[in-house]
Each structure stands twice: as C-alpha cells, then as structure tokens.
Amino acid sequence: MSSELLTHELRHRRNGTVVLGLTLAGYAFFAVAISGSLRQTVDNLTKNMPQGLKAFVGSNVPGGYIVGETFTLIAPIALVAYAVIAGSSAVAGEERDRTMSMLCAQPVTRTRILSAKASALTLSLLAVTALFWAGMALADLAYGSQLTARGLAAGVTHLLFLGLAFAAIALAIGAATGRPEIASSAAGGIAVAAYLSNAMLPLAGMGRWAELSPWYYALSSDPLRNGLDLAHLGVLTGLGALAVVVAVITFRRRDLKG
Amino acid sequence: MTEAAIRTNGLTKYFGDLAAVNGVDLEVNAGEIFGFLGPNGAGKSTTIRLLLDQLRPTSGHGQVLGLDIRERSLQIRQQIGYLPGDLSLYPKLTGRQTIDFFARLRGGVDMAYVEELAARLDADLTRKVGEYSSGNRQKIGLIQAFMHKPALLILDEPNSGLDPLVQQTFQEMLREVRTDGRTVFLSSHTLSEVERVADRVGIIRHGRLVVVERVAELKRKAIRRLDFEYSEPVPEGLFAGVKGVRAADIHGVFAEVSYEGSVNAVLQAAMTHEVVNLHSRDADLEEIFLAYYRDTEDGDDPKGDTGRPAPSTSKDSSHVQ
Numbered sequence: 001m002s003s004e005l006l007t008h009e010l011r012h013r014r015n016g017t018v019v020l021g022l023t024l025a026g027y028a029f030f031a032v033a034i035s036g037s038l039r040q041t042v043d044n045l046t047k048n049m050p051q052g053l054k055a056f057v058g059s060n061v062p063g064g065y066i067v068g069e070t071f072t073l074i075a076p077i078a079l080v081a082y083a084v085i086a087g088s089s090a091v092a093g094e095e096r097d098r099t100m101s102m103l104c105a106q107p108v109t110r111t112r113i114l115s116a117k118a119s120a121l122t123l124s125l126l127a128v129t130a131l132f133w134a135g136m137a138l139a140d141l142a143y144g145s146q147l148t149a150r151g152l153a154a155g156v157t158h159l160l161f162l163g164l165a166f167a168a169i170a171l172a173i174g175a176a177t178g179r180p181e182i183a184s185s186a187a188g189g190i191a192v193a194a195y196l197s198n199a200m201l202p203l204a205g206m207g208r209w210a211e212l213s214p215w216y217y218a219l220s221s222d223p224l225r226n227g228l229d230l231a232h233l234g235v236l237t238g239l240g241a242l243a244v245v246v247a248v249i250t251f252r253r254r255d256l257k258g
Numbered sequence: 259m260t261e262a263a264i265r266t267n268g269l270t271k272y273f274g275d276l277a278a279v280n281g282v283d284l285e286v287n288a289g290e291i292f293g294f295l296g297p298n299g300a301g302k303s304t305t306i307r308l309l310l311d312q313l314r315p316t317s318g319h320g321q322v323l324g325l326d327i328r329e330r331s332l333q334i335r336q337q338i339g340y341l342p343g344d345l346s347l348y349p350k351l352t353g354r355q356t357i358d359f360f361a362r363l364r365g366g367v368d369m370a371y372v373e374e375l376a377a378r379l380d381a382d383l384t385r386k387v388g389e390y391s392s393g394n395r396q397k398i399g400l401i402q403a404f405m406h407k408p409a410l411l412i413l414d415e416p417n418s419g420l421d422p423l424v425q426q427t428f429q430e431m432l433r434e435v436r437t438d439g440r441t442v443f444l445s446s447h448t449l450s451e452v453e454r455v456a457d458r459v460g461i462i463r464h465g466r467l468v469v470v471e472r473v474a475e476l477k478r479k480a481i482r483r484l485d486f487e488y489s490e491p492v493p494e495g496l497f498a499g500v501k502g503v504r505a506a507d508i509h510g511v512f513a514e515v516s517y518e519g520s521v522n523a524v525l526q527a528a529m530t531h532e533v534v535n536l537h538s539r540d541a542d543l544e545e546i547f548l549a550y551y552r553d554t555e556d557g558d559d560p561k562g563d564t565g566r567p568a569p570s571t572s573k574d575s576s577h578v579q
Binding site for chain 1: 307310311312313314332335336338340342344345346347348350359360362363364365399402
C-alpha cells in the first residue's frame with residue numbers, strides 16, 4: 001500500500017525532476033566546455049582579489065570561475081529553489097488543491113502519507129543531482145577539466161544534502177501549516193538569508209557566524225578539492241532529519257485543511 | 259448488527275470562537291439511509307470530517323461502526339466509502355488511473371464491479387480528470403466510494419453536478435446498499451434530494467442538531483409553496499381561513515401561498531378564479547424547522563434559534579465509552 005503511494009508521488013514529481021535535471025546537466029556540460037577558454041581571462045581579473053572575495057566570486061575552485069559559479073551559485077540555487085517549491089507543496093499542496101480530503105479518507109495513516117512524500121522528494125533530488133553529475137562527467141570526458149572524479153562526486157553529494165535539508169524544512173513548514181505559500185516563502189526566505197550570510201559574513205570578518213548557515217556545510221569544506229566532509233554532511237543530515245520529525249509530529253496532530 | 263453505524267456524544271468543534279459543530283448527539287442505525295440536512299455552513303461537512311479523523315474534536319466523542327473515531331480511524335476508513343463535498347481529484351490522472359490508485363490503496367477491489375458501476379453511471383474513465391465536466395468528476399468520486407462495497411457510505415452533497423437521470427440511478431444504488439444491510443449517511447442542503455431515499459433525516463443548523471425525524475413525518479410538517487397566476491386580479495382574502503394555509507401574498511394577478519398538509523383545500527380555494535399558471539416550490543429547510551418548532555413548542559419562539567435541541571426522535575443515547 002505504501003509503495004502505491006510512493007509510485008503515485010514519483011509520477012507526480014517526474015516531469016519537474018526530469019526537466020530540472022536535464023537543464024542542469026546541459027548547463028554543466030556547456031559550462032565545462034567553455035571554461036577552458038575563459039579561465040585565463042578570469043584568472044587575470046581575480047588574481048589580486050582577497051581570498052574571501054575570490055571565494056564569493058567562485059574563481060578559486062578547480063575548474064576555475066565557470067565551474068566555480070556552477071557549483072557555488074547556479075546548481076545549488078536551482079536545486080534549493082526546486083527543493084523548497086517541491087517540499088512546500090508536498091503535503092500542503094494537496095490541501096490547497098483539496099485532494100487531501102480524498103487521500104486521507106483512504107486506509108492509510110498520515111505518517112505513511114508523509115513518509116511516501118518525503119521518500120519521493122529524496123528520490124527526485126537524487127535524480128536531479130545524478131543528471132547534473134552526468135552532465136559534468138560527460139563534459140569532463142569530452143573537454144577535460146581540472147575536476148577529479150572524486151571531487152566531482154563529493155561536490156555533487158554536498159549539493160544533494162543541501163537540497164535535501166531545505167526540502168525537509170519546506171516539507172515541515174507545509175506539513176505543520178497546511179499552507180504551501182507560507183511554507184515556500186518561509187523556507188525560501190530562510191534559504192536566501194542563509195545563502196547571503198554564508199557568502200557575506202566571511203567578507204565582513206564574521207566567518208564564524210556563517211557556520212549557522214546550511215550553505216556553509218555544503219560549500220565551505222571545498223568538496224571539489226577536498227572530497228566529502230562527513231561531519232558537514234552529518235550536520236545537513238541532522239537538520240533534514242529534525243525537520244522530518246517535526247513534519248511527522250505536526251502533521252499527525254492537526255486539522256486537515258482540504 | 260445491533261450497534262449503531264454512527265454514534266456521537268456531545269461532538270463539538272470550535273474554529274477559533276466559532277462553534278462549527280456544537281454538542282451533536284447523533285445516532286445512525288445500521289442498515290438505514292440517513293439524510294443529514296442543513297443549510298450551507300451549518301456544520302455538515304465539519305461533522306463528517308470529524309468522523310473521518312480529518313478534523314479533531316474540541317470535545318465530545320464519536321464512534322463509527324463501533325470504533326472510536328480518534329483511536330481506530332484506520333480500521334474505520336477500511337470499512338467506509340467517502341465522497342467529499344466539493345470533490346477534487348488529481349487533474350493529470352485519467353478516470354481509470356484515479357480509480358486504480360484508490361483501489362490499490364485499499365489493497366485491491368473487484369474491478370468487474372467497478373466496470374459495472376461505471377456503466378450504470380455512464381461514467382467516462384478514459385480521459386484526464388482535468389478535462390472532465392463536474393458531473394463526470396462526481397461520477398468518478400461515486401465509483402470510488404462504492405467500489406469496495408463498504409459497510410458505511412458517507413456521502414457529502416453527492417448530487418451536485420449529476421443530471422436528473424444519473425441522480426435516479428444513484429438513488430437506486432443507495433437503495434441497493436440498504437437492501438444489502440449496509441448503511442448510508444447522506445448530507446445535503448435540500449430536502450428534495452434526500453426525501454426520496456432517506457429513512458430518517460437529521461437537520462443541523464448553526465452547528466446544532468435541531469431535529470431527527472422520519473422523512474414522512476417531516477414532510478407532513480413541511481411548509482410548501484404554490485405560486486398562482488390568474489387571468490384577472492383576485493381579491494386579497496382569497497385564501498383567508500383555508501385549511502393549512504400559513505400565509506398568502508396576493509399582488510393583483512399573482513398569489514403566493516404557503517401551506518402545510520394536504521394541498522386539496524388550497525387548490526379548491528384557488529380554482530374559484532381562472533388560473534393561468536401554477537408553480538410549486540420546494541419546501542425550504544428553514545421553514546421546515548420553523549414549522550417543527552411551531553408544532554412542538556406551541557408557537558413558543560418561532561425563531562427556533564435558542565440553541566435548544568428540539569425534543570427529537572433521537573433517543574438520548576447512553577454513553578458507551
């Protein structure tokens with residue numbers, strides 16, 4: 001019975017997943033393709049910048065500016081935006097669309113409904129990041145880049161865990177309120193504030209404060225260069241797990257809206 | 259089966275300061291068709307969603323098929339079929355995919371019976387739900403509610419969007435459910451939708467169950483209306499003193515008459531002049547329980563909004579918790 005719910009959720013997520021995954025894969029492919037010729041120009045532009053600013057611009061990563069932009073800006077923002085939108089509508093969207101009333105009248109518990117939705121979100125984000133990874137890996141084969149296979153896998157994994165954490169936060173707010181617009185604006189607001197604090201606070205010499213931001217745990221360990229940082233991934237996992245627990249508890253307790 | 263299909267004791271639900279359902283003591287017998295009547299916003303859907311554990315009661319208790327609505331909701335939902343008021347389905351699924359989805363959530367149903375239901379209701383299962391008319395969407399909802407032959411059907415405003423022919427089929431299906439010994443709980447805001455099939459009706463108003471009555475009894479007390487159009491202006495006092503007439507409003511050639519009981523006396527009085535046109539109007543729910551209060555309380559406070567539950571036929575159910 002739960003597998004049926006999961007299948008239903010995956011079917012619902014299929015198009016968004018494929019479109020975003022292919023877009024990111026295509027973008028990644030072309031980013032690597034043009035990065036070789038741009039590298040010299042960007043290096044000249046940024047060589048006198050302080051380290052913090054270089055990090056902000058994204059020029060100090062293997063593969064140079066374009067790959068840096070892809071990993072620190074484009075891909076995580078696209079992934080987090082998708083995670084927030086999909087997460088906030090997972091439970092609350094059914095209430096907005098008034099389909100929840102039928103779903104919850106079936107012999108399935110709310111916990112099962114929520115876990116099917118959380119699993120589908122996880123698989124969807126996993127598929128998006130896998131496609132993104134494939135685009136990068138293909139381009140590396142075709143054009144060559146300074147990325148190592150290990151670094152690429154680690155960078156993509158960090159992005160996946162960042163996406164999962166924000167999807168879980170959005171899911172929890174939606175599950176607690178039944179209002180997708182509240183969930184997406186709250187979780188989206190948190191994501192933007194966290195992104196800015198992670199990017200800006202180090203420039204202002206307040207690097208420690210950036211450790212409050214989930215983005216810090218996705219990017220600061222420089223996974224493209226240094227590989228997986230299990231402690232940082234652990235923090236993102238803990239954050240996501242906590243959000244899912246909150247989602248289950250609040251969703252089980254409250255009145256359904258639609 | 260001796261236990262009631264639905265029993266509530268003091269079931270109450272507040273939304274903020276508003277008591278959407280207020281101290282409802284309801285008892286629906288197994289094997290009957292029970293009409294749950296009330297104007298829009300009276301608390302019908304809220305009551306139903308409390309029974310389904312979609313809303314949590316502020317106070318009071320309820321049992322469905324002998325199972326506590328809070329503790330045993332999963333077992334309850336295994337045995338009921340539900341059609342929500344204001345039905346929404348997944349727009350990208352076809353009718354058949356929708357039925358399949360809900361069937362699998364129930365661990366499978368007899369698909370031959372689904373086909374039979376679809377044929378009887380003349381439902382199109384091939385297209386996407388988003389492309390359906392509201393009538394066809396409602397048919398999918400009905401198939402979904404009936405397909406596993408549940409012990410109790412809870413149908414919230416099931417007639418909406420159905421054309422008259424399908425409504426007839428639907429009413430036959432309800433009678434068959436009763437013949438099977440199963441129970442139907444049917445909500446509606448118009449008496450005419452339920453009076454042909456229901457054994458008893460309960461009327462809810464401002465969240466309170468004001469009366470539970472056999473349909474025949476209710477209709478006897480109901481005020482109905484006839485509008486006459488005459489060829490020439492008729493005298494003001496045409497219906498004065500006529501048996502059963504509650505009020506007569508006469509403007510020139512038009513007369514609007516409210517009456518209860520037999521229509522004979524009204525017609526006799528009306529036909530003393532040349533009638534050009536005649537139009538009958540449905541009994542209004544509001545008028546029905548106004549009439550109920552008049553009859554049971556000797557004209558005491560005809561507004562009937564004192565919050566007192568009327569001395570109805572629903573026995574004060576003994577607490578079974």
